Amino acid sequence: MSAARVFAASLAGCPVFDPVGDRVGRVRDVLVVYRRTRPPRVVGLIVEVPGKRRVFLSIGRVTSIGSAQIIMNGEINLRRFEQRGGEVRVLAEFLGRKVVLRDRSGEATIEDVALEQESPGEWAISQLFLRRPRTSPSPFAKGATITARWEDVREKTTKGEPQSAEQLIATYSDLLPADLASTLLDLPEERRYEVAEELPDDRLADALEEMPEKEQVEILSHLEDTRAADVLDQMEPDDAADLIAQLSDERGEALLDLMEPEEAQDVRLLLSYEPESAGGLMTPEPIIVSPDATVAEGLALIRRHELAPALGAAVCVTLPPYEPPTGRFLGMVHFQRMLRYPPMERLGTLLDEGLEPVRADSSAAEVARILASYNLVSVPVVDENHRLVGVVTIDDVLDYLLPADWRSHDAEEDRRILESASTGTIPVRPNRPGRRIPRGPR
Incomplete structure (x- = not known):
């Protein structure tokens, strides 16, 4: 109704x-x-x-x-x-505008508007939900809210002036990262940069991960180096490496120097590999445990809400140390197998004997064939000394297989891609730029 x-x-x-x-x-x-x-x-x-x-x-x-x-x-x-x-x-340009009440009681900001049906198929703005300026110096204080009819106010700003960036961010606070990215790209260019400046580091990082590389670079270029480094710290290392690779050597190295040392170390490791190799595609932050860890401990680690589903599908078992590059890689234990054993069972006894790791210099195409052949969602990556350096997940491979501009495809383009895939002619990352390796210590 x-x-x-x-x-x-x-x-x-x-x-x-x-x-x-x-x-x-x-x-x-x-x-x-x-x-x-x-x-x-x-x-x-x-x-x-x-x-x-x-x-x-x-x-x-x-x-x-x-x-x-x-x-x-x-x-x-x-x-x-x-x-x-x-x-x-209304949402992108109207909410957040300043108005003056015609009864001379002061100014207010539009926080929402009521749309009312005038007749079948005819709707109009009927009421405004307004917030007055705060009267207390406390940062937690908010102004009083009121409602007013359209004819009871006049706009303080010109009709072309956009809403505040803070109001727009609040409007889209519940959007998923992909939707937030799409919303940002839909804004006028200058508006996009203004909103990016106001977004929290983690939200902007999530949105950048869902954008085409060109728009990623453009937004990052409008941020000061310190802020840009903070955002890169919040991104997944492989996404941060792909983004830094598109920058000049000088700025890439400057941002790496400003990042948290542990995060920068992961990104430098990824930048040292060829972009279309297992090392270039991998995520250097898998779940790593000792062979003496129990099923209960393994399940607790994959239960973390911030963990990507593909990374939570299995745990990697190695000898110490347990940070990449680890001690000798022993094997993986998939979560379904953990569910079939008692909580105190040692993970070292549940290793998947049939899964062989790939070398860091293996081609991306080889990794894709292994994932498809064995119905896997991730495959471990080791160096020449059989030390674990990361895992390649199915989403990493999909990003490699799809065209570089897949995020901007419309429905018709998606149909053509699927038809190409069915005939085995799908293009593999055409014109995909290689990573520049910033100068400096590895």
């Missing part, structure tokens, strides 16, 4: 369904246009469909709007959305 009123912020990420119940995509923003004497009119929704493509859905095609789902009729036009003059995106 369609709601008569809904708040714009609650629509972010809301699923869109067609009349038969098939999911079409997710709402990314609400598009409005100003009117001379009446509140802004909603003209449509910006919807993200499979393939990360942003398309326009006219409000006239929407039959039901609620905070949990949106239902449309007919078919959606898959032409990529392009904002026209006079159109304003």
Whole structure:
């Protein structure tokens, strides 16, 4: 059932369904246009469909709007959305603007807007949810909140002035990294850099890991070296190495010097390998245990919420030391096998005897064949002395196999890639640049 009123912020990420119940995509923003004497009119929704493509859905095609789902009729036009003059995106450009109350009671900031149905297929902004400036010097204090009608306020800033970066970040605080990256790339260039400056280090690191290399470099180039190094510290070592490899030798070495020593050491190790080798693809932070560790200890290690699923699929057993490069590599124990044994069973007795590690200089193609042949999600990587230096996971190999610009592919391009894959002609990272190895100690 369609709601008569809904708040714009609650629509972010809301699923869109067609009349038969098939999911079409997710709402990314609400598009409005100003009117001379009446509140802004909603003209449509910006919807993200499979393939990360942003398309326009006219409000006239929407039959039901609620905070949990949106239902449309007919078919959606898959032409990529392009904002026209006079159109304003509510979430990206409107929230966070300053207004002055016409009763002369002061200024306030728009935190949300209520969209109300005027007639079938016609929606407009009806109310504004506002926050007054804080009156206490305490950093934890917040100003009072009020609601006001559109006609009760006037904008303090020009219509082209964007919302504060802090407000935009709060609006998208619950987005997954891939969605956050897509949202950032959808912003105007200068706006993107402004928001990147305000994002916490870990959130910006997550978003950068999901972006094409060109946009990664552009955003990093707008950060001061100290901030850039802090963000690189938060990235996975292999992603940080790929990003640093795209920078000049001088800046790459400068950032490595500013990073935490342990993080920089992992990145330097990866940069020392050829990019399309097992060493170049691997993650140098697998779970490593001694042969005397128990099943209970192994399960506790893979249970950590921050651990990527592919890394949590198995633990590596080595002799001391237990930091790469370790002592002699003994084998791996997969989590499914651990589940079949009592908690106090020693992991050294449960090694997978059939799994051979690959050398760090093995080709990426060879690693991909091993993962596919033995239905694995990870394979250990050792050096010439049979010491464990990392593991290559299935996501590392997928990143190698897909075209370098796969994140920007739309649905039609994805279809062509899948057809190429079915005929064995899929391109393997065309024009993939090699890593530059920054000068300095290894």
